[in-house]
Amino acid sequence: MPLKNINNFQKSNEYRKKIHDLIPGGAHTYSKGDDQFPQLSPAAITHGKGSHVWDLDGNEYIECLGGLGSISLGHAYEPVVKRVIEELWKGNNFSRPSVIEMEMAERFLSLLPGHDMIKFAKNGSTVTTAAVKLARAYTGRKYVARPAEHPFYSYDDWFIGSTEVKSGIPEEIYKLTLTFKADDPDSLQQLFNNYPNQIACVISEPEKYNPVTPELFKQLIDIAHRNGALWITDEMITGYRSYFPGSFVKFGITPDLATWGKGIANGFSFCALTGKKEIMELGGIRQKGKEKLFLISTTHGGETCSIAAALATLEEFQKHNVIGHNHHLGKLYMQGAQILIEKHQLTHYIKILQFPWHVSLAYFDLNNQPSWGLRTLFHQEMIKRGVLFQGIFCPHFSHTEEDVEYILNAFDESCVIFRKGLEDGWEKYLIGEPIQPVFRKYI
Ligand SMILES: Cc1ncc(COP(=O)(O)O)c(C=O)c1O
Structure with missing residues (x-):
């Protein structure tokens, strides 16, 4: 199939102009925001089917990171x-639990x-925060440890205060979150x-940037247990992806608590804390x-349509070898x-990171420094050719x-422009501003 050449973003541009007056950030997760995409990109999606999505101007794309990894089967x-x-048709929320809750549990x-x-919830942040609260109550201790290199566990204060984005969070709270080097027992x-x-x-x-062996996984959990702490495994990204x-x-090793979300309901708002x-x-x-x-208590936690989506998703994973396909x-x-x-002699400048179920790219300039300009240029070229790309391919069943x-x-054609950007400067080829990190101190 010949590659597309998408250059009409007229309606997207009108949308972009208006949306920031209505919604702070223009989206309901910062990862979908305008500062995460090149200027030549769709501002909003009208609909999707299978692995394809359409934008306001009628442009069609293959979407690589289906709904930020929440789509596991397809749109x-x-x-x-x-x-x-x-x-x-049976009703979506009642004054007592719906019977579907027991079935799903x-x-x-x-x-x-x-x-x-x-326990069910609507968002991943809710369940990771609940897991932390539970661990604090169970142990009677106040500090939380998380790997320094891992980008995101919750938008709640205990986590986001431990990133660059501290505004609105008292120091007393974020001082309680400590970091260690990921996958490093020492x-x-x-x-x-330091904090006995x-x-x-x-x-x-459980698995982020490096392949983790069961032995290492067990070793890390054992350290926590020997020191009287609980181990929470956040399976938000790995759940229904690395394995089913x-x-x-x-x-084959059980953590004390685990948190689930994203792909477990094929894009519907269903997350879970288990333990x-x-x-x-x-x-x-x-x-x-x-x-x-007060663990998790929300009006919409038992919303039946999302639980039905989760049940149907689970059954599809049991019926088909979705993991094998992906x-x-x-x-x-x-x-x-x-x-x-x-082929394009870019081995020093575009690096493929693990894993087959979540393949991400890192982009570097001639000085071997991560480059947001080159990153944006590459994404601009992929999008132009009909691939909605954020640097990650997260394959799903469709x-x-x-x-x-x-x-x-x-990818092949985008590498040609990437190389030109590398040699002549990305500013020459990129329209608009480079993407910026989500977790940054200043806008
Ligand atoms: C590892 C991990 N944990 C937790 C979350 C938070 O999930 P949610 O966006 O549903 O609140 C995310 C979201 O990207 C995540 O990647």
Whole structure:
């Protein structure tokens, strides 16, 4: 299929002009914001089907990071939509729990050896924050440890205060979040030595930038346990991606608590906190006389249509080898991209990071420094050719081998402009401003 040449963003530009007067940031996650995309890009999406999306000007794209990784099966994926509609006709929210809550709880927990209880929520941040609260209550300690290199666990104060974006958060709160070097047992042990008997938990993604072995995973958890802290595994990205249901089951090692979201309901707002009974039960109402812990309590937590989406998604993963399909496409893309990078002699300037289920790129200039200008230029060229690209390919069940072939053809041509930008300066080829980091102190 010939590559597209998209250059009409007229309606997108009108949208961009207006939206910031209505919505601070112009979007409901900063990762979707205008400062994360080149100027020559769609400002908003009208609809999607399978692996494709359409913008306000009618331009069609293959989307590489389906809904920031929340799409695991595909846009408007029929079995999910059908199940959601069936559920909607029965009503969407009641004054007592809906029976579908028990069904979902049993089905999801049956996938997780060693985890006995579950709480639902609408956002990943809600469940990671709840996990931290639970760990603090369980241990009676106040500090939280997280890997310094990992970018995001929650928009709540305990986490976001530990990034550059501290505005509005009292120092007393963010001082309680400590960092260690990811996947480094010595660095974690050192943190426990520096704060003896004060760290409630470690929260970490099970696999981020480096391949993690079960031995290393166990070693890190053992350090936390020896020091009286809980281990929280955040499976937001790895869940239904690295493995079904997630990395900790793949490793065969059970963390105390785990948090889930993104792909587990194919884009619907369904997230979960799971864990061992003795800890989770603190959020219950059965232990008479014990101090009450307000764990997760939200009006929309039991919204039936999202739970129906989660059930349908789970069933699709059980029916089909979705993980096999996704990993196959991820590997095809990784191998193809590596060949193209070598062909254009860009091995020092475009680097492919792990994993087949979440392949990201890093871009460097002639001085080997990360370059936001070159990054934006590359994305501009991919988008122009009909690939909605943010540097990450997160394959889902509706992506096809043809999609990967198309993405790689666009990649090939984009490398030509990237090289020119590398040699002559990206300013010559980029229209508009470079992308900026989401986690930055100043706008
Ligand atoms: C690892 C991780 N944890 C937690 C979150 C927060 O999830 P949400 O955006 O649903 O609040 C994210 C979101 O990107 C994430 O990547």
